[in-house]
Amino acid sequence: MSAATSPTTNRKTSQTTWLTSWLLVMLAALLFCGWQISRGLQFDTSILALLPAEENSAAADFANNQLADNASQRLILVVSGQRQASAANASQLQQALQQSGLFKQITGHTDASQLQQALEQLYDWRYYHLTNTDRQLLENTPTNSSAANPLVSKxxxxxxxxxxxxxAQHLSDDPLQLFDHWREQALPSHGISLQDDWPTRLEQTAKGQLWHRILVADLNGSPFAMGYQQQVGQLLEQLKASVDGLSYTGLIIHASYGAAQAKQEISTIGALSLVGIVLLILLVFRRPSYLLLVFLPLLCGCLLAMATCLLLFERVHIITLAFGASLVGVAIDYSLHYLCHRLEQPGSADDRPNNRHSPVMTAITLGMFSSVLAYLAQAAAPFPGLQQMAVFSAAGLIGAWLTVIGLLPVLTRRLPANPHVAYLLRGLDHIRQRWPRANQPSVAVVVLLLAGLSVWQLPRLSFDDSIVRLQTSPLALLKADQQVNQLAGGVSWSRYLLVSGNSEQQLLQHLQQLQPELDQLNQHNPGLYYQSISQQLAPQQQQQADYQLLANQVYAANGLLDQFTQQLGAAELSAAARADFHSRASHSISPDQWQQADFSASLRHLWLGQFENSYYAVVNFGGAVPTSLDQQLQPLLADPAMRDWLQLIDRPAAISQVLQHYRHSMGWWIALAYAAVLALLALRYRWRAWRIVAGPALASGLTLTLLSLLGMQLTLFNLLALLLVLGIGLDAGIFLINSRNSLYTWLAVAMSALTTLLAFGLLALSSTPVLMYFGATVLCGVVLVWLLTPVFTLGSQDD
Amino acid sequence: MSLLSRLRCGRILLLGMALSLPTALPVQAQTLATELDADQIARILTPTDQLQGQFQQDKYLAVLPRPLHSSGRFVYQRQQGLSWQIEQPIASTVVISDSGISQTQNGQLVWQSDANSPQTTTVANIMAAIFAGDLATLQTTFDISGAQQPDQPWQLQLTPKSEVLKNFFSQIDMTGAQQLQGLVLHEASGDRTEIRFTIEAD
Known part of the structure; x- marks a missing residue:
């Protein structure tokens, strides 16, 4: 198995073999990682990529990626105040934003002529677009009837x-004012109009009218790039102080808040954790070189883990990496146990008879196998995230183990005796003698009671998978967000309808088919509005049909046009109107023309284009979006006429669903991991194996009970931490039983627990919810595992 | 409505801008005998909370050879605003008030614009001020000059101060004796609307 357990004949050769294999494996891993990085490493960051393949529609992914720019690359700014002041301040703001050079484009001050140009283009296609209401009115008009027609009389x-x-100026090119109706549909104002050349929302307040001027700035950097984020943040802080009535929102604001928070935590929690671990190692081992000895296996483990993941998976998810790396943290046990063991057996490793080494190497190998088994159980789960995490942590543990077996004996060949440890051991011995053991009846009763409590509590645990709970931004920031979005008429990018079609025209037909349903939805929800390409662009077929309808009903002899001009007493107008209409035969608009037109600016991004064999477009919602929107949309989504090409993308709901799925399956896979490990250990320890598993099991149960009694709603991240508790507990149990509860093992277990607490337990202080949940669980679980494992292992000799 | 849609969407600039009408302005065309000073103008109009009567309206449109003639009743009340009830040739009612402008026909809405649009508010305020004889409000938005011949109705010319408002009205003429007798709305396009009132006692 290891060098230590091989027959004695040629130990040195055996050690060289292990060293060579370590060297080769790590070199290969290093080269492979280097090659991958040079090819341009790409990590998945979308949490939706963690969904099982069949649940995650590739189209939804495509849409989310296409829309990402709208959602994340924008900063919306509002300057509020009196009419003159707000306009002046908005000008000052726009100038400052432009001068900063931090933005690709700033949309604010708008010349009325730009709007006019857009309208002129829109006007060009007036004979090919009718509102649903006008179309119905025209269709229901009996031809050549002289009865008063509502379109004419209106x-x-x-x-x-x-x-x-x-x-009156359009009597000959839009006599029935149909364009005027369509314009209201194609370019709705949503309460925002161009005032003093600024997109403006007017608000009636108790103190009079308030003018909200609206600007949109397109970032020219990533909202997550630290340097850029900081520059934008600083600029906004300055502007906030110098521009009256300024408020703003954008992903970058949240990202920069998150980064600032993380930075602060790294400098406090991170520093505390690092200083703590270094002090602990120096305190026990008294030599700085031990820092290297302790952490080198971890680093090598992560290297191998990374290489394995890059080899096996097309794309590695960033979340997998983070949690995988923390699980590899268990591997610190291997170096600690090995080094503590070497303290017990100082001098050159080579001088020692081979059997002296065997217990610790066997225990390390067994510990590695059981942890790898426990973590690999997750790989069987149908979740890409869990699979990657399992592979990452298993490979990491193997890498660390190989380093301890192959490299550490070479590095620690000449290890001086360490007299300081004697004091520590004396103290530990004192404790060990007084430690409760499960063999004592009173302790057994308490343990059984605690176990009973955990089991009883298990079905009563309350979980909350809502993504909202993982929200890191403070309430004030979210409130400002909502306010700015409301003023600026922002639409939601997290919840929208995705419509598909086999061709561009079929897609437009589907959008057209959806529109009456959306109009109805609007009527039921005052303040809600939707954005759909169908408001500006009808399918070719419909455009031709509309033109034909106008030809038959309006422009034919004795049609509505003649009725209209006769009633006006200006029958001679008909000829000019007819001439204009016929001059625009075959003047319909194609999707390409639409995309290039100025007037489509507000809706253009809804057109996603081709993906695989289909074409996609988005319909999104703005204004007062009701919380029940999902429910209200259900009948549409279930409608047999639409369900094949219509889907609702609700990102918060989808993410919450991911979390819930993972949490569910994680629970089962943890249970399975315990069963597998118990079976493996039983091979060697027979029925003493329960003593190893009991510690982490009881600690985990009690941790969940305790956290939920403290009122914490449990999440997936609590369960993830339990895997770490299992790994630490298994190692502690195996080493203690293997060394017959030797004091050096006690020391190693204590150090393992303390380093884990310092590395991960301190995360309980984090204000980032995910880290806090993880940290609190590690804190509680590892302390309990540390306290409980000896209760079961002491007395194992009596079995 | 189109007055509003024009400004909001710049549609006024679309077409028909080059038109210029021979200006036959009956109210303005009189010889201006006596220029009225600010004090006199202030005394001309009697502020009122309520005004009602008949109207005759002629709309001179560039594209039509004949004016569009309509008639009906109007009622102005400070609280409710102005109700313009067209009876001939097609019945419909335009209501101009603090809450916006709307037009209905046989109880059905033809068109509306709510008070969120500042253009709507401006137009509503001007109309209210004209009918209420509220000179102070009018003077904030218009330069006003006036003239009166002895024993003849007075005439006022209202010229918008702001460029924005000039897109609506290039000029408004008012004429009257004790009370409002006539109104001419000159639009930037050259079109104009002439209205004659017969005021009824309450």
């Missing part, structure tokens, strides 16, 4: 209004 009424002015 159009005339408006001309007679004292304020009817500008419509």
């Amino acid at each position: 159009a005339i009424s408006r001309l007679y209004s004292p304020l009817g002015g500008s419509l």
Whole structure:
């Protein structure tokens, strides 16, 4: 198995073999990682990539990626105040933003002529687009009927209004004012209009009118890039102080808050943790070189883990890496146990008779096997995230183990005796003698009671998988967000409808088919609005049909046009109107033309284009989006006429679902891991194996009980931490039983527990929820495992 | 409405800008005998909370050879705003108030614009001020000059101060004796609307 257990004949050769294998494996891993990095390493960061393949629609992924820019690359700014002041401040703001050079583009001050140009383009296609209402009115008009038509009488009424002015100028090219109706649909204002050349929302307050000027800045860097983030943050801080009534929102604000928080925590929690571990190792081993000896196996383990993951998986997920690396933390046990053992047997490793080494190497190997087995059990779960994590941590443990077996004996060949340890051991001995053991009846009763409590509590644990609970931004930031979004008429990028079609035209037909349903939804939810390409662009077929409908009903002889001009007493207008209409035959608009038109600016991003064999577009919602929107959309999603090409993408819900799936299966796989490990250990320890598994099992049960009694809603991240507790507990149990509870093993177990607590337990102080949940569980679980394992292992000799 | 849609969407600039009408402005065309000073103008209009009567309206549109003639009743009340009830040739009602402008026909909405749009608010305020004889409000938005011949109705010319408002009205003419008798709304396009009132006692 290891060098230590091989027959005595040629130990040196055996050690050289292990060293050579270590060297070769690590070199290969290093080269492979280097090659991968040079090819451009790409990590998955979308949490949705962690969903099982069949649940994660590739199309949804495609859509999310396409839309990511809209969601993350934008900063929305609002300057509020009196009319003059707000306009002046907005100008000052736009100038400062432009001068900073930090933004790709700033949309704010708008010349009315730009809007006019967009409208002129829109006007060009007026004969090919009708609103649903106008279309129905025209379809229901009997041809050549002389009865008063509502379209005609409404159009005339408006001309007679004292304020009817500008419509009169379009008597010959939009006589029935149908374009005016379509314009309201194609370019809705949502309460925002161009005032003093600024997109503005007016608010009536108790103190009079408030003018909100709206600007949108497109980032020219990644919102997650530290340097860029900082520059934007500083600029905004300055502007906030100098521009009255400024508020803003954007992913970058949250990202920069998160980064600042993480930075602060790294400098406090991180420093505390590092200093603690270094002090602990120096205190026990008294030599700085031991730091290297302790951590080298961990580093090598992570290297091998990384290489294995890159080899086996196309893309490695960043979350997998983070949690995988923390699970590899268990491997610190191997170096600690080996080094403590060497303290017990100082001098040159080579001088020692071979059998002296065998117990610790056997225990390290057994510990490695059981932990790898426990972690690899997760790989069987149908979740890409768990599989990657399992592979990463298993490979990491193997790498660390190989380093301890292959390299550490060489590095510790000449190890001086360490007299300081004697004091520590004397103290530990004192404790060991008084430690409760499960063999004592009173202790057994307490243990059984605690076990009973954990089991009783298990079905009563309350879990919360909602992504909202993992929200890191403070409430004030979220509130400002909501306010700015409301003022700026922001749409939601986290929840939208994804519509598909086999061709561009079929996609447009589907959008068209959806529109009446969406209109109905609007009617039921005051304040809600939707954005769909169908508001500006109809399928070719529909455009032709609309033109034909106008030709038949309006522009034909004795059609509505003639009725209209006769009622106005200006029959001679008909000829000009007819000429204009016929001059625009075959003037329909294609998706390409639409995308290039100025007026499509507000909806263009909804067109996602081709992916695999289909074309996709998005319909999104803004304004007062009701919480029940998902439910209200259900009938549409279930409609046999639509369900094949319509899906709802609800990212928060999807992420919560990922978390819930993972949490569910994690629970079962942890139980399975315990069973597998118990079976493996039983091969060697027979029925004493329960003594090893009992510690981490009881510690985990009690940890969950304790956390939930403290009122914590449990999440996936609590369960992830339990894997670490299992790994630490298994090692402690195996080493203690193997060494017959030797004091050096007690020392190693204590150091293992303390380093784990310092490395991960301190995360309980974090204000990032994910880390806090993980840390609190490690803190509680590792302390308990440390206290409980000896209770079961002491007295194992009596079995 | 189109007055509003024009500004909001710049549609006024789309077409028909090059038109210029021969200016036959009956109210303005009188010889201006006596220029009125600010004090006199201030005394001309009697502020009122309520005004109602008949109207005759002629709309001169560049593209039509004949004016569009309509008639009906109007009721102005400070609280409710102005209700413009067109009876001929097609019945419909335009309501201009603090909450916006809307037009209905046979009880059905033809068109509306709510008070969120500042253009709507501006137009509503101007109309209210004209009918209420609220000179102070009018003076904040218009330069006002006036003239009166002895024993003849007075005439006022209202010229918008702001460029924005000039997109609506290039000029408004008012004429009256004790009370408002006539109103001419000149639009930037050259179109104009002439209205004659017959005021009824309450």
